[in-house]
Amino acid sequence: MVKKIEISYPSSQKIYLKGRLYPDLRVGMRQVTLTPTVKIVNGKEVKEENEPVLIYDTSGPYSDPDIVTDAEKGLPKMRLAWTEGRKGTIMELAKQGIITEEMEYVAIRENMDCEAKGIKSHITPEFVRRQVAAGRAVIPANINHPEAEPMIIGTDFAVKINANIGNSALSSGIEEEVEKAVWSCKWGGDTIMDLSTGNDIHKTREWILRNSPVPVGTVPMYEAFEKVNGKAESLTWEVFRDTLIEQCEQGVDYFTIHCGIRLHNVHLAAGRLTGMVSRGGSIISKWCQVHGEESFLYTHFDDICDICHKYDAALSLGDGLRPGSIHDANDAAQFAELDTMGELVQRAWAKGVQAFIEGPGHVPMHKIRENMDRQIEKCHGAPFYTLGPLVTDIAPGYDHITSAIGASMISRMGTAMICYVTPKEHLALPDRDDVRTGVVTYKLAAHAADIAKGHPGAALRDNALSKARYEFRWKDQFNLSLDPERALEYYKISNEVGGKYCTMCGPHFCAMRISQTLEKETNGQSTCEIL
């Protein structure tokens, strides 16, 4: 196991903003320093500073050179002091009118100091409190995962992305999964789900939790299913319950549980082109059918909530009947489950447990809106968390893209978190590079939605990058991008170091250079300066 893990970004520093209600709060962000603009004014070179840009940072202590991380010891337990002696869950405290540390933390984190740049934000600690109290936003934060930095999932906040990692019986080991988890955080993943199904599920999860600066979700059914040797009919509430408690103890922040599948709805999937494509959903459906009984996830839902309540773990009401092909989108099976989720989310809230609703899968563009509208109608404002959706089935190998199209559309309509899809979807388990591609693809989809939704200050980064691009400040352009390493790599492939012109246009054809000659004050940077 690699003990020390570091994350670095070019021309970037870790900075911390302090709390007001809680002066000890330190909210980490990444600050990108820019080079000055050089202009020619009346024939003279004039330099103009460019303000540094703050970037929402999911890399936690790994990008802080003052913190020495050690995978065997795990990350610093920042939240331990906050939750010691705390009475009640974050949601219960919010309902009581109490603004917790987590609430101020996420308010600062969402705003990225945009008010200092004159951009008004609706996001205050009090706004966060009201949103959490109303169930409109979730701060997943198991008291036993104090290493995680608080983040918020809700329509009125920046769109978040989740990266699935985890091995299967036939694939990677623990070290590789911890690496993938940190790797996801490096590229901007807001939460990770450990979907391991192989051996060492417990141990893999332990390593991931202790080293993850972002909330971790799981599907506890996977471990329960392994415990009964992969025989759905052998499952019992007790096996599931014990698994859930075990994972709560470890610190899992949110659980996907397919409790929306009802015995009388299982048959609705029978006429589908692609049946059930959710593993958890197919397992519990089989259990229902073999026993001819209502799902124990449904009948024991209150017990599930009581367990989650004890640890302040959140529920992700899983969509076991999500469509696996555009043909099956928006069908009776899918929407029957959504109705049940709407019932259950209120029961979770009544128990002081935060919850969100899982959705989509494969949905053609013209059917996306109905998903969002029905979720809003049936689920009482609970956050929506969707996989993609993939807007066509015909592009295996490119399903990060087919799904990013649907994900950006549904996010703009109000979905709070989107679950990434990698290029290997439908084909194989993602490797390290797939995780990077998946996370960056989903970051751009989420960011596009943030801009469209008018998230405070979302366009500052775009504007700074575009200004750098126009002024041929190549390094600034790359440093502000979602994947500076890839941008530089592509640039260098065809632009020789020391070359005189960039190969895109050659010596004469640069539109931006020609365009600048139309301005009175021209930018002094050369079009031709190659990095």
Added chain:
Amino acid sequence: MVKKIEISYPSSQKIYLKGRLYPDLRVGMRQVTLTPTVKIVNGKEVKEENEPVLIYDTSGPYSDPDIVTDAEKGLPKMRLAWTEGRKGTIMELAKQGIITEEMEYVAIRENMDCEAKGIKSHITPEFVRRQVAAGRAVIPANINHPEAEPMIIGTDFAVKINANIGNSALSSGIEEEVEKAVWSCKWGGDTIMDLSTGNDIHKTREWILRNSPVPVGTVPMYEAFEKVNGKAESLTWEVFRDTLIEQCEQGVDYFTIHCGIRLHNVHLAAGRLTGMVSRGGSIISKWCQVHGEESFLYTHFDDICDICHKYDAALSLGDGLRPGSIHDANDAAQFAELDTMGELVQRAWAKGVQAFIEGPGHVPMHKIRENMDRQIEKCHGAPFYTLGPLVTDIAPGYDHITSAIGASMISRMGTAMICYVTPKEHLALPDRDDVRTGVVTYKLAAHAADIAKGHPGAALRDNALSKARYEFRWKDQFNLSLDPERALEYYKISNEVGGKYCTMCGPHFCAMRISQTLEKETNGQSTCEIL
């Protein structure tokens, strides 16, 4: 120069559908043969045939084993017999009520024999004629490019995609560009634009035209600009005119001409974050400003139409003022140009010249709709042809994706053709692999829009692929996908040949297998059969 070029697709045959009005018409398509479904019914294995699937085919003679291609001789000149002795342009004939060969050809091509599968289509040869007569659709088909197979660009037809190729003074050679052109056709590019700016522009274009089975577009300003050694102020109408005629003679099917830039509008770009990012647009703007005169592309627009008319070349009214950053989207400069285009397109139609309108660039999601609405309002139903749009600026290296999001959205709203963006956008010229990625990405974006728009039979391929996926007919799944080679490659990375289970789920966790055990008749194919 590689003389013989072949394109092959797995389990696919080239088939031809015949015309009715023109019995000699042979419209090429790709037919994918599928393996049977094996079911276990009452304990016995039963085989059910799966109908072959027809796929719109842009690969021309290269995928027909009966045709021996020779790059030095060029492709067969199919359309020569159609246009010999023809009086008038395709649009003029359409207005006269005449259905030309091209019109029946595209009607058959759009429908892919879907009526044989019981799917009603609105696309008849007469419908095509009416659309072309009204200017609502364009069949770009220079009489001197008889090698190209007719295709149609219009809102009421399948969304088309264009791939830009072409070298710059500092990059690739002729052979590489011809390879890229054919490569684009292999992956599904509907047209190609040769944007070469370096040496040998004329010769490169000649090779591309003679070997391209799809229409070819250019920006003639590039060659004119080279002729005056890259000095915008030295340009004249005469230099431009001669260049245009030269390219018409060669057989260029459509020309991007930035004739919508008016002297009194050039200043509108001054307040922009990223000025002008269109090469043609910045060149003509500079000319206007240096001379203080109206653009000769505008003042000589009727002459331009007369030249195009002679060759039946189409016009792509270029958007020289497209926004180069989301900050500049939908501004006065952009929309002033659109107004001018709306005026010019009617003048083109009056001369019997087909035309479409270029649009977007960088546009955030919430501003896309306005682009489409205004184009419809101002441009009298002429087809819209957009670059992306990119919905955020912060993802260099991933701009095929940022732009595919915008492209699929605007296509669904009615845009008829989308111009691809490759992963190298903003960074370097695309290489062969970038062309593949760009084309496949845009194919999936266009296809997603086709499904959402209800293009007749569009979902047949999705349904066949998803059925294959659910039944573990892996090869059929890959063969029906947009990029069978990549799907297979990814699959093989982690699934060992001869292995017993696919690595995604391991032995127990396959949702589709569990789901199938819930059905009375189970599919006999194993989840575990590894290719």
